[in-house]
Amino acid sequence: MNKEKEQKKPTIMIVEDVPANLHILIELLKNDYRVIPVKDGETALKKLSGIALPDLVLLDIVMPGMDGYEVCRNLKNNPATKEIPVIFITAVSEAMDDAKAFEIGAVDYITKPFNPLTVKARVRTHVNLSQTVKALQEALKKIKTLNGLLPICSSCKKIRDDKGYWNLLEAYIEKRSDASFTHSLCPNCIEQLYGDEDWYKKKKVNRHGRGLATPDHENNVSISTVNRHD
Incomplete structure (x- = not known):
């Protein structure tokens, strides 16, 4: 049962090269999410090509080798991973290019040192959005045109x-x-089929007598209504 419950949790990949920061994020999120920890950008991209896609990626910007901007750009240029929301991780002391971050596809950012409430709130918000988008996409696939x-x-x-x-x-x-x-009759068919019926004439007289216009949707008569007068 615990294994089944664990599998139903949303999945988050955390890409962070500093072990202490990675540990903090895992501890903050592990109760509500399945966490995939990764220590560098190249490994993250390789992992994402061979696993079920996560609902969210937390991505450090400053890392040795491939930085977070380049990792995000690769994710967004790949049709298989472009829909995964990315939240950047940045230190307060680091100069983050907000415009660049959002331009290449990030949806949000969190700062170090971490504020637990902020981290959880932003992760929850974007995971919920991600799952809603996935559900809509699945629904669209099922609609046959x-x-x-x-x-x-x-x-x-x-x-x-x-x-x-x-x-x-x-x-x-x-x-x-x-x-x-739902089965009904349009105004033209009603007129052709029941125009000479007393009940129908009475209905028309009542409406016209009150000076009311009769929109098409009010002229429609359900099959059950017609059957009651047969």
Whole structure:
């Protein structure tokens, strides 16, 4: 059960070359997140090419070899990793180029020495945003779009699917989108079908007698309403 609970936690990669700083961040975040600690930028990029992508990267700016700016630029130029939010880690004493940081794709930054409440709040905010974006992207993938030519019967209006079966129009569309149907009659069809019925004439007289215009959506009549007058 504990292993399953651990796997459900959001994942954060921390890229920090100073062991003491890395330890502090791990201790702050390990209860709420799965933490992947990395000590340099090159290793981070290699790891990200072979694991499930994290929900967030905490990235130190000043590191030996590849600095944080270059690591972030590589992440954002790679289609596989460009959507991962990056929070820069910078010391108060370091001169950080805010414009450069945000221009290359960072979403926020935290400063050293760390303020535990600030670190947790900013991480939580951007992890939640990241997960929301992922959920929306997954939902969009599941939405099937209708395009091209649809073979439709000119008599019964059934549609032939790609397996050769004929489906009701409503069923066909519901399978391929998030749309669902409620059955009603448009004003023209109501007039043609029930224009001579007493109940319908009475309804029209009542509206016109009150001097009310009848918008199209109020002219619509549900099938159940029609059935009550049959």
